[in-house]
Amino acid sequence: MGQTIRYACECGYKKELHLGGGFLSNQVEPVREKFGGSALAAYDRANKKGALTRFFWEYKRAVCPACEELLALPVLRYWERDRERIRQAPCPTCGGGAKLNPDKEQVCPKCGARMAAERTGLWD
Numbered sequence: 001m002g003q004t005i006r007y008a009c010e011c012g013y014k015k016e017l018h019l020g021g022g023f024l025s026n027q028v029e030p031v032r033e034k035f036g037g038s039a040l041a042a043y044d045r046a047n048k049k050g051a052l053t054r055f056f057w058e059y060k061r062a063v064c065p066a067c068e069e070l071l072a073l074p075v076l077r078y079w080e081r082d083r084e085r086i087r088q089a090p091c092p093t094c095g096g097g098a099k100l101n102p103d104k105e106q107v108c109p110k111c112g113a114r115m116a117a118e119r120t121g122l123w124d
């Protein structure tokens, strides 16, 4: 189950993100839809070799520098035999590379100020 978190900046920018994993996290179809290009190709290669032992994907907080948007980016983790691989989806808006933000603090992509975060619920 994932969490819904609302980020708000004093400049007026706000964004509500569905983060974490839902019931689709172990399913293959969403991987096909969400992970374009090289991420999906690498996953398919591992799968074809029969080397894919386990996978799941979830939404992680990221910022797209091109769009200047905070977003929930699909991130795929899979194990090729015993080696863990992590692939991130392209920005769903522009197709560019979004930057994951593992830190607790979130800085506003519009003005650079620190954003307030509030947990608003759970989703699945």
Ligand SMILES: [Zn+2]
Pocket: 064, 065, 066, 067, 068, 091, 092, 093, 094, 095, 096
């Ligand atoms: Zn973008």
Ligand SMILES: [Zn+2]
Pocket: 009, 010, 011, 012, 013, 108, 109, 110, 111, 112, 113
């Ligand atoms: Zn701001």
